[in-house]
Amino acid sequence: MSKIFKPLQINRLSIKNRFVRSATVDNLGENQVxxxxxxxxxxxxxxxxVGLIISSGxxxxxxxxxxxxxxxxxxxxxxxSLKKITDTxxxxxxxxxxxxxxxxxxxxxxLCGLQTVGPSETVNPANNLKVRGLSSxxxxxxxxxxxxxxxxxxxxxxxxxxxxAAHGWLVSAFLSPVTNRRNDNWGGSASNRxxxxxxxxxxxxxxxxxxxxxxxxxxxxxxxxxxxxxxxxINSAILFINAGMDxxxxxxxxxxxPFNHIRPDRMDPYYVDECKKAREAISKPLxxxxxxxNLSDIEKVVDEGIADxxxxxxxxxxxxxxxxxxxxxxxxxxxxxxxxxxIPTMLxxxxxxxxxxxxINF
Ligand SMILES: Cc1cc2nc3c(=O)[nH]c(=O)nc-3n(C[C@H](O)[C@H](O)[C@H](O)COP(=O)(O)O)c2cc1C
Ligand code: SF4
Numbered sequence: 001m002s003k004i005f006k007p008l009q010i011n012r013l014s015i016k017n018r019f020v021r022s023a024t025v026d027n028l029g030e031n032q033v034x035x036x037x038x039x040x041x042x043x044x045x046x047x048x049x050v051g052l053i054i055s056s057g058x059x060x061x062x063x064x065x066x067x068x069x070x071x072x073x074x075x076x077x078x079x080x081s082l083k084k085i086t087d088t089x090x091x092x093x094x095x096x097x098x099x100x101x102x103x104x105x106x107x108x109x110x111l112c113g114l115q116t117v118g119p120s121e122t123v124n125p126a127n128n129l130k131v132r133g134l135s136s137x138x139x140x141x142x143x144x145x146x147x148x149x150x151x152x153x154x155x156x157x158x159x160x161x162x163x164x165a166a167h168g169w170l171v172s173a174f175l176s177p178v179t180n181r182r183n184d185n186w187g188g189s190a191s192n193r194x195x196x197x198x199x200x201x202x203x204x205x206x207x208x209x210x211x212x213x214x215x216x217x218x219x220x221x222x223x224x225x226x227x228x229x230x231x232x233x234i235n236s237a238i239l240f241i242n243a244g245m246d247x248x249x250x251x252x253x254x255x256x257x258p259f260n261h262i263r264p265d266r267m268d269p270y271y272v273d274e275c276k277k278a279r280e281a282i283s284k285p286l287x288x289x290x291x292x293x294n295l296s297d298i299e300k301v302v303d304e305g306i307a308d309x310x311x312x313x314x315x316x317x318x319x320x321x322x323x324x325x326x327x328x329x330x331x332x333x334x335x336x337x338x339x340x341x342x343i344p345t346m347l348x349x350x351x352x353x354x355x356x357x358x359x360i361n362f
Contacts, residue, residue, distance in 0.1 A: 002299045005327055008051070008309055010285050011246040012211040013159050015051035015095055018302050019323045020311035022249065022289045023054040023099040023164065023217065027069030027349045034071065034081040039088045041320065046094025048321035051309070053094055054162055054217075054249075055085065057101025057169075060149035061142065063114040064102030064170060069349045073098060073149045079156045086157035097160040097215060098153035100146055104170030105131045105179075118173050119180040119187060119196075126258040139186050139196065142170070147203035150214070160213030161204065165197055166251040167261050172219055175236060176254040178226050190228070194236040198243045205244035213246045217289075219253020220274040223260050227253060230274050234281050247285040249311055250275045262314075264340045267293040275306050287311050294333040295326055317342050318353040 005017045028037045038056075045053050058073040059065045065072060072078055082098070089096040105124040107116035116124065121133040134142065146163065153161045165171040173179035174196040180187045186195055197216070204214055218240075220233035228236075237248055250271050252261050263270055270291045278286060288307035292298050298310050315322050315334035325331035341354040 002303055004299055004302050008285060010052075010160065010215065011213040013052075013095060013213045015309075017049070017051040017323065017327075018309040019049075019051045020249070020287050020309050021045055021050045021053040021316050022311035022313040023057050023101070023162065024313050024317065025056040025067065025070055025101070025346065026351045027067050027346055028351060029069045029071045032072060032078065032081070034084050039084060042085050042094075042096070043088050043092055044320035045316060046089045046092035047324075048319075049324040049327060050094065050316070050320075051323075052159075053089060053096040054311070055096060055098050055158070057099045057164055058082075058149070060100045060102055061145040062112045063107055063117055064104070065112045066101075066103035066106050066108055067347070068111060073100065073152050073156075074145070076152065079152055082152075082156035082158075086159075090157070095159045097162050097213065098156070098158040099162045099164050099217070100149050100153075101164035102142070102146075102170035104168070104173045105129065106169060118170065119182055122179065133182070136184050136186065143196065143199045143203055146200040147207050150204040151207050154208055154212060160215060160246075161208070162215040162217055162249070163197065163200060165216050165218040166253060167219070168254045168258065171197060171200075172253050175218070175228065176222055176224075177228055178222070178224050178254045190232045190236065191239070193228075194239050197236070197240055201240055201243040201245050214244060215247045215249060215287075216240055216245050217249040217251050220250050220278050221271070222253035222255070224254050224256040230277055233274070234278050237278060237282060241282065241284050245284070247287060248278070248282065249287040249289055250278060250307065251289050261290065262340060262343065263291065264338055266291045266338050267336075269297050269301060269310075272301070272306060279306060285309065289313070291338070292334075293336060293338075296332070314338060314340075314342065317351065318356050
């Protein structure tokens with residue numbers, strides 16, 4: 001009997017099965033206010049029996065804002081709007097965690113009027129924007145902004161918080177030797193590069209209490225020739241757990257090819273090797289993302305103990321009820337082909353699956 005429909009505990013949070021909706025920015029907000037389209041999307045995910053929903057990436061400070069329509073968690077004014085999301089999910093028997101996502105070098109000065117920032121001065125190869133290196137006082141401020149955003153997540157009714165430390169965005173840029181070339185306490189050695197996450201975790205743990213779930217999505221491995229090693233990724237994850245982290249979603253770190261983590265045409269789990277290595281060293285819950293499409297793959301990952309849960313993004317853009325269909329036995333695989341044609345729709349603020357837009361309207 002497979003474990004995929006058995007509950008999982010993450011600190012005080014109990015989730016009803018091993019399916020997680022991985023964070024998915026939808027850009028469907030209007031002037032920093034949640035829209036009906038967003039509430040409908042979250043309601044259908046909850047009705048579709050997803051065990052845990054990770055929210056869209058929410059920016060914890062204005063300079064971390066990436067795209068029009070993206071919601072923030074940077075001021076107390078955001079709380080009522082975010083509360084509508086958590087109320088909708090809870091009313092439909094779901095659980096939801098807030099993802100804190102600072103854009104770093106993917107920041108959008110045209111939107112927020114602030115220069116793009118990172119651990120070190122550089123030029124983002126994806127858009128040629130100049131990135132300003134943060135001073136050490138400003139790094140402390142960023143830590144504080146993450147902690148305050150975590151407190152707002154509690155006030156908005158989220159069941160936990162997830163720090164986005166993957167894919168080259170600000171937090172992962174601190175972890176990587178490719179993007180962090182500082183020579184103060186925040187850079188250089190692996191433990192110095194890990195300090196940013198450790199300070200955020202410790203500060204947040206103190207602010208939200210011992211039993212509130214704090215998760216991280218991180219790149220155990222970097223798909224970049226000068227990136228950190230898998231061993232370093234695992235050692236850093238252990239440091240984060242010692243600092244108070246409750247669960248790790250395994251993704252990739254700084255990428256040589258931007259958006260390599262949303263792999264086109266891959267319909268098989270693509271971070272299994274690094275997750276297996278992480279499993280040997282980490283007993284806290286691991287969640288594995290990337291390429292989960294077939295029920296047989298999902299069962300293998302969970303039942304062989306490679307990870308405790310799996311997460312998916314694109315399959316839920318296509319069909320928010322896929323988990324319910326798996327449980328009822330009416331589906332054995334997601335029909336998502338990883339074609340990535342939904343990405344332009346997200347950028348145009350009309351997120352949908354171009355292959356199957358009529359399945360569930362939100
Ligand atoms: C439209 C879209 C939006 C995404 N937004 C986020 C985000 O806000 N935060 C994040 O950590 N990852 C984001 N991702 C990456 C996914 O969470 C996931 O890691 C990746 O798509 C691989 O999983 P999949 O094969 O199930 O799609 C996004 C991906 C897509 C396609
Ligand atoms: S457009 Fe549809 S089929 Fe293509 S990746 Fe997006 S959700 Fe999957």
